[in-house]
Amino acid sequence: MLKLYNTLTHKKEPFEPRESGKVRMYVCGITAYDECHLGHARAAVVFDVVYRYLKFLKYDVTYIRNFTDVDDKIIKKSADTGQSCEAITAKYIQSYQEQMTRLRVLAPTEEPRATQHIKEMVGLIERLIANGLAYASGSDVFFEVRKFRGYGKLSHKKIDDLESGARVEIDEKKKDPLDFALWKGAKPGEPEWDSPWGKGRPGWHIECSAMSMKYLGERFDIHGGGRDLMFPHHENEMAQSEGVTGKAPFAKYWLHNGFVNINAEKMSKSIGNIRSMPAILAQWDPEIVRYFLLSNHYASPLDFTDESMTNAREALRRFYETLNRFYQTPDGAETPALPLAETEKVFQTSLDDDFNTAALVGGLFDQIRILNKFLDEGRRPTAAAKKELVAGLQRISAVVAIFDADPAEFLQKQKDQGIQKLALSEKQINDFITERKQARLAKNWQRSDEIRDTLASHNVVLKDNPDGTTGWEIKIA
Ligand SMILES: [Zn+2]
Structure with missing residues (x-):
């Protein structure tokens, strides 16, 4: 019997999908403005195992993982480099898919993109306004957090604690600093779409409500993502979706994978210790990377060194x-x-x-x-x-x-990669082993030990097998 830890209830629970034999699962994907890194790879590999195991258990699984292709970071990169947003997102979506293929991450059922679902997002925002949970302010639209009962139930935060937190920015257009943007009025040079509130673009969180509900229905089974997305992204996504439908829970099980640290430090752009997947896969065999990512429980932190x-x-x-x-x-x-x-x-x-x-x-x-x-x-x-x-x-x-x-x-592949770093060729190593065998047959223990030490000084370690053969391996720290 499959049991899983549900962030929403803080409990390990038996898995019972809403519809017998079927599983509907949504996982937040990347914002396509740069090469994906080890944190993205961890989320993709973790939920790939979830997907594959559910299929192994004979469930009919619909798995959706989105691409965020409209966002402040993409717009900034476009302004900095002179490339169009479309060119930037196309490049990094393609690279992401290449890295994931190398890591043997199966393609989800659908990989929808935010910009292809603007109409659905506008529709949800209109319903939130009609339900009294959102308001237009100028050409922006905000979600009114205090009007949604149950805000904070996923990340287990209290609204008043959030309010007193110093990091809430004051924005004159908002009724309350906690309110978050559903729609942003157009600014010169930014991508824009028509809406009842004028030209503009969606806020980040609404895209996942729109795409999950479009492909999986108003309520579904599993929602996944990295722990860093739990608040505010998933909290807001849940408030929006339940605010539209009036039905809860939007997703029955919420799964969050742990952080990846680099040399015991949090991976972040500001520290400058981001490891991109193309760089990591140039150094390490994909199976070793995948093994590393799966050798810890998915919810634990993982330290890359x-x-x-x-x-x-x-x-x-x-x-x-x-x-x-x-x-x-x-x-x-x-x-x-x-x-x-x-x-x-x-x-x-x-x-x-x-x-x-x-x-x-x-x-x-x-x-x-x-x-x-x-x-x-x-x-x-x-x-x-x-x-x-x-x-x-x-x-x-x-x-x-x-x-x-x-x-x-x-x-052989590991040996070949190791040999590239050695001063000895494979033939030289094998010749030494042959010579050592002859020395041992002649009971010339001194020469035998000399050869062993010489090879060890070149990081080649000999291993005498019970059947009389001698193997070797490369030990580079
Ligand atoms: Zn999302």
Whole structure:
């Protein structure tokens, strides 16, 4: 039974969609004015696993993730660079989709864009005015926060605490500093559309109410996004949507993924520590990045450092090394009992528990340790046991989209990338290993140790296997 932590109720709850067998899910996408970064990638990968797992559970899932393509930041970039807003958003939407494809994030059912839904937004604003929850002021329209009962119920904030907060800006056009813009009157040089209040453009929050309700209906099952969007964006979105329909809750379950920190600092433009995905994927294999993003529970903060990425790479390499050994061991008569049965049990219990990919990864590595021990004892698996493990891993990979590379290929690729940083070629390393083997046969222990030390000084670590062969790996901190 799938349970998930609902921000709205502050509880872990059994998942029961509004309509049996069907799931409707909306996740806030990017504002397309710059390259996407690790925080965007985390949200996309987290909700990709949610999407894939719901499909694995045989739900018919409609998944909507939007693009914000009209916004202050896009307009500013256009003014700064002389490029049109359309050219800017087209460029970064395309780049986002390329990075997500590399990270094996499935395309949602629809990826609607804000500028293609202005009519729907105007319609919602008219209904909010008719319901007495919004007012025009000059050519702007504002949502009147104090008129909506229940404002603050998602982020668990009290209106009066918000009011006394020092960060609320005073705007003469607003009745109350807490009110937020639904429609902004046109300014010279900015994109504009016709509306009953004159030419202008929508405020940010109304687009998600318009696009979610258009594709999913007035009420749906799951609303997701990064924790940074919980307030004010999601709070406002919920107030708008429920304010229009008079029906609550707008979304039944609200899921929020945690922040990504960089070297223990919050990632932010002002600190200048943003890591763009094109830069990260130029340095690290996409499977390592995806593994890193899923090795913590989605709601926990995640700290990106060179060390944490190196650890992720080493973990995956250990995983594939064991698999490689397992598959290449000649067929025998034994079935390593635990791994085959346990792996899938761990998989489903972990993901049923609020999509706990961290527990899944931990459980899988427990099985890898057991497999290693089995092989270290010189035991040989049956051909059927090998096939069963491959099939089990494929079922898991259909949901997490990691752990399904060809082990030999993965190891070779990592080795090749490591070799580029080494002073030795692969041939030189293999020649040293051959020479060391001959030295050992001749009981020339001194030469054998010299070779081991020489290679170690070049970050190449030798590993003597129980079957008499010698493997090597690159250890670069
Ligand atoms: Zn949104």
